[in-house]
Amino acid sequence: MAKLHSVRLNEDKCVGCTNCIKKCPTEAIRVRDGKARIAEERCIDCGECIKVCPHHAKSAEMDTLDALKPYRYTIALAAPSLYAQFGTPATRPMVLAALLNIGFDDVYEVAIGAEVVTKGTCDYLPLARSSSRLPLISSACPAVVRVIQEKYPGLIDNLVPFDSPMEVTAELARRDALARTNLKPQEIGIFFISPCPAKRTAVTNPIGNRLTQVDGVLAIAEVYPQILAKLEKMNPDQVVEFEQRILADATGVGWGASGGEAMGLQTEKYLVVDGIHNVIDILEEIENERLRDIEFIEANSCMGGCIGGPLTVANRFSAKSRMNRYIQEALVFEAEHQDSVYKPDRDVIRPWTEMPQANNALTLDPDIFKALEKYEQMEKITHHLPGLDCGACGAPDCAALAEDIVRGLAVESDCIFKLKERIRSVAAQMSELEFEMNRHTKPAEGEQEHGHT
Amino acid sequence: MIEPVKLEYKIRGSDFINAGEASSGTKKALNRLGVSPAAVKRAAIAMYEAEINAVIHADGGEAEVFIYSDHVIIRIIDQGPGIPDVSLAMQEGWSTAPDIAREMGFGAGMGLPNIKKHSDDMSIETEIGKGTTVTITVRFQV
Numbered sequence: 001m002a003k004l005h006s007v008r009l010n011e012d013k014c015v016g017c018t019n020c021i022k023k024c025p026t027e028a029i030r031v032r033d034g035k036a037r038i039a040e041e042r043c044i045d046c047g048e049c050i051k052v053c054p055h056h057a058k059s060a061e062m063d064t065l066d067a068l069k070p071y072r073y074t075i076a077l078a079a080p081s082l083y084a085q086f087g088t089p090a091t092r093p094m095v096l097a098a099l100l101n102i103g104f105d106d107v108y109e110v111a112i113g114a115e116v117v118t119k120g121t122c123d124y125l126p127l128a129r130s131s132s133r134l135p136l137i138s139s140a141c142p143a144v145v146r147v148i149q150e151k152y153p154g155l156i157d158n159l160v161p162f163d164s165p166m167e168v169t170a171e172l173a174r175r176d177a178l179a180r181t182n183l184k185p186q187e188i189g190i191f192f193i194s195p196c197p198a199k200r201t202a203v204t205n206p207i208g209n210r211l212t213q214v215d216g217v218l219a220i221a222e223v224y225p226q227i228l229a230k231l232e233k234m235n236p237d238q239v240v241e242f243e244q245r246i247l248a249d250a251t252g253v254g255w256g257a258s259g260g261e262a263m264g265l266q267t268e269k270y271l272v273v274d275g276i277h278n279v280i281d282i283l284e285e286i287e288n289e290r291l292r293d294i295e296f297i298e299a300n301s302c303m304g305g306c307i308g309g310p311l312t313v314a315n316r317f318s319a320k321s322r323m324n325r326y327i328q329e330a331l332v333f334e335a336e337h338q339d340s341v342y343k344p345d346r347d348v349i350r351p352w353t354e355m356p357q358a359n360n361a362l363t364l365d366p367d368i369f370k371a372l373e374k375y376e377q378m379e380k381i382t383h384h385l386p387g388l389d390c391g392a393c394g395a396p397d398c399a400a401l402a403e404d405i406v407r408g409l410a411v412e413s414d415c416i417f418k419l420k421e422r423i424r425s426v427a428a429q430m431s432e433l434e435f436e437m438n439r440h441t442k443p444a445e446g447e448q449e450h451g452h453t
Numbered sequence: 454m455i456e457p458v459k460l461e462y463k464i465r466g467s468d469f470i471n472a473g474e475a476s477s478g479t480k481k482a483l484n485r486l487g488v489s490p491a492a493v494k495r496a497a498i499a500m501y502e503a504e505i506n507a508v509i510h511a512d513g514g515e516a517e518v519f520i521y522s523d524h525v526i527i528r529i530i531d532q533g534p535g536i537p538d539v540s541l542a543m544q545e546g547w548s549t550a551p552d553i554a555r556e557m558g559f560g561a562g563m564g565l566p567n568i569k570k571h572s573d574d575m576s577i578e579t580e581i582g583k584g585t586t587v588t589i590t591v592r593f594q595v
């Protein structure tokens with residue numbers, strides 16, 4: 001079975017503190033036997049726990065450069081956020097050339113796929129308007145799509161119903177490679193250079209069970225040192241060659257940071273939100289129909305957008321300033337080289353044939369009668385717990401412990417206050433028993449006792 | 454017949470910041486129970502409108518929610534001024550919302566019509582000077 005998520009725990013490093021359980025937006029983490037455990041079916045791979053863990057015990061299961069070996073021809077797909085990892089004097093052609101040099105046969109900018117998706121979204125907007133699917137919600141961030149499937153299934157129909165820029169670019173890259181080489185499709189390996197684990201899960205377990213064109217996903221942090229090394233000994237001729245290639249325009253490049261996707265749309269009525277907890281607040285507003293005049297929501301799970309991804313290297317604020325420079329350079333390039341700028345090709349867009357399903361991980365029981373019973377019980381237990389939400393039981397708050405208890409995953413005495421109560425009552429029973437015991441055994445020691453009194 | 458799950462909430466008047474807590478709590482509960490997303494959405498929107506009306510027009514009140522296996526009954530009860538002409542209030546665009554509420558984006562006169570649209574049954578009991586109770590039924594299967 002496909003791996004449901006990519007965020008992993010390093011047991012040796014985990015000390016069982018409560019930092020991650022408190023930050024997880026889907027309450028997917030529990031500390032059991034002193035170690036954090038992630039509930040597979042609930043994790044949306046937002047990477048909040050990776051960012052917050054002071055002991056660096058959370059990491060992502062990603063592919064490495066070894067994954068290239070089985071393929072005869074390999075293609076790297078550069079996420080727009082990759083550029084922002086490198087400051088001056090690096091330029092986009094230089095970063096792309098350096099990426100190629102670490103061991104790929106070709107490189108593609110995912111910014112190209114982003115342009116296609118932007119175009120598709122513009123075309124789709126009138127249809128969304130007439131079928132009351134507004135506001136449209138971007139489906140580019142897999143963590144956002146998954147949080148919708150799990151917590152806001154009523155908003156699934158509002159998602160932009162196309163595969164992400166990564167998939168579109170992979171499709172393009174494979175088509176081109178097949179046309180250019182005599183290779184079979186399975187001899188071509190396509191690898192996305194990613195800012196996050198969510199994108200890896202989008203490949204190992206694609207949203208809506210779609211077929212993926214991507215063969216592996218490497219962390220930006222994994223290839224960063226190699227790219228840096230290649231940048232330092234860059235061959236000027238190669239850079240010139242890359243400068244003459246077709247490059248993505250500023251719209252596509254802009255997707256790397258929060259606000260970039262919305263910028264390319266032909267509507268002013270958009271809202272941009274970043275950070276998974278903020279995204280959840282906005283989803284709540286949409287469900288309550290409080291955002292009636294908004295037509296498009298750009299939502300990114302990471303603060304700052306993909307440049308804030310958990311597997312990036314550069315500080316998000318300096319990455320943002322670099323991103324602006326790359327966008328400016330793209331604008332200049334566009335103005336000077338009209339013919340070398342990618343023109344989005346509509347027929348590579350990959351529309352969803354069906355919408356993703358709701359994820360029932362939060363449902364208490366598939367049978368509503370049992371679910372009602374469990375809910376009732378859960379409320380009662382919550383009422384009896386101290387309400388301190390201390391996390392010492394290993395659940396993020398008292399209500400979550402109550403839920404675990406009705407699901408049969410925990411017991412009331414996991415709450416240290418309840419445990420204390422139990423110990424106290426057991427202690428009281430013990431001393432009562434001791435008293436009883438003494439009363440029965442005393443006659444035997446009777447004489448001695450007598451002596452004292 | 455199995456007892457319904459009962460939820461209760463206090464709705465505080467003129468508290469725009471926390472307004473919506475009752476309906477969002479109810480929505481969470483319905484999701485937990487595995488109710489279909491479409492039905493949850495209808496119940497949540499209808500309840501939210503009634504809840505906001507209690508906040509804006511009646512200085513708060515209470516919400517009672519009864520969840521059965523195939524439907525939910527939501528009652529929003531207030532001790533506010535009451536509605537003088539219910540059929541007028543039910544008309545799209547009719548509103549007496551104060552300026553402050555309008556500034557917050559309320560007052561389009563769409564709340565009650567929206568409740569009607571999203572519920573399977575809706576009734577309003579109201580008495581001038583005593584208060585209003587809006588009862589909403591949403592069935593889970595269509």
Ligand SMILES: Nc1ncnc2c1ncn2[C@@H]1O[C@H](COP(=O)(O)OP(=O)(O)OP(=O)(O)O)[C@@H](O)[C@H]1O
Pocket residue numbers: 502506507509510511531533534535536542543547548549550558559560561562563564565566585
């Ligand atoms: N609980 C209530 N108590 C007193 N008056 C009410 C109550 N609910 C509604 N009304 C009256 O009915 C009118 C119409 O209500 P409705 O919810 O349709 O619109 P609104 O609240 O004015 O605006 P909107 O709901 O679009 O923000 C209100 O303006 C108000 O005069």
Ligand code: SF4
Pocket residue numbers: 007023024025026027028029038042043044045046047048049050
């Ligand atoms: S990645 Fe996000 S959803 Fe998954 S366990 Fe970590 S914080 Fe929770």
Ligand code: SF4
Pocket residue numbers: 045046140141142143144195196197198199300301302305306307308309310
């Ligand atoms: S915002 Fe970007 S980096 Fe962060 S989880 Fe979403 S896709 Fe990944």
Ligand SMILES: [Mg+2]
Pocket residue numbers: 502505506560563564565
């Ligand atoms: Mg109203």
